[in-house]
Amino acid sequence: MIDNVELTLSPSELENSGDMKEDVYTLLKRMIMKREFTPNERLDAYEIAKQLNTSRTPVRDALNKLDAEGFIKTFPRKGTFVTGIYKQDLIHLFQYREMNELYALELGFEKLCVQTAKFELEIAKWDEMLKAEEYDGTLIMESDVLFHKHIVHSTDNPIMINLFENVNCHVHIARGYYLQDTQRMLEASQEHKAILNNLLDKNKAGAKAALKQHLDNTLDGLLKMIAIYKIF
Known part of the structure; x- marks a missing residue:
């Protein structure tokens, strides 16, 4: 697994639907699908929240949803990583x-x-x-x-x-x-x-x-x- 690389997220990339959790989820999912986040890349909730100028709560909620769908995987004491496809x-x-x-x-x-x-x-x-x-x-x-x-x-x-x-x-x-x-x-x-x-x-x-x-x-x-x- 690799360390988290520098993100290039911007608040302007959010959908602005009024539901921050859903907007963050949609953005991160789209980035994973387009391989802007690469397989096995480490995701940092704090860094994502900081760059999106939002609290960590909608980011954590979005990551939990992506985890449930299999797009990412969280390992205790190691972090959250984009799922690879083998x-x-x-x-x-x-x-x-x-x-x-x-x-x-x-x-x-x-x-x-x-x-x-x-x-x-x-x-x-x-x-x-x-x-x-x-x-x-x-x-x-x-x-x-x-x-x-x-x-x-x-x-x-x-x-x-x-x-x-x-x-x-x-x-x-x-x-x-x-x-x-x-x-x-x-x-x-x-x-x-x-x-x-x-x-x-x-x-x-x-x-x-x-x-x-x-x-x-x-x-x-x-x-x-x-x-x-x-x-x-």
């Missing part, structure tokens, strides 16, 4: 994603076949961004999340949707490591198009096979990145 964690996460998303596609297939415009929009965003010499990896990631969210939301099942959101947050952290791999982004775009084409053809088996292939390829890419960076 090889076995990713395998387990993607086993769940496959179970959830393939069943969601099965359950919501008829609805998805008439909502293909949503997928076409996200694919068009990817194609447009990838034309540029440099692209914003965060926007690519957000578009990818929306593509998969459409599949799960088609079920109208609040439990499946909520579980997907929770799991996807953890995948989101690791996914950031290959966002600048243009080749992988091009491959992922083609995989999304394969899912869409099968929906347009009303080919359920084909759409499920394309989705499974995409999830398998994404997991494989993430595992390779973990092996390269060796920072988890």
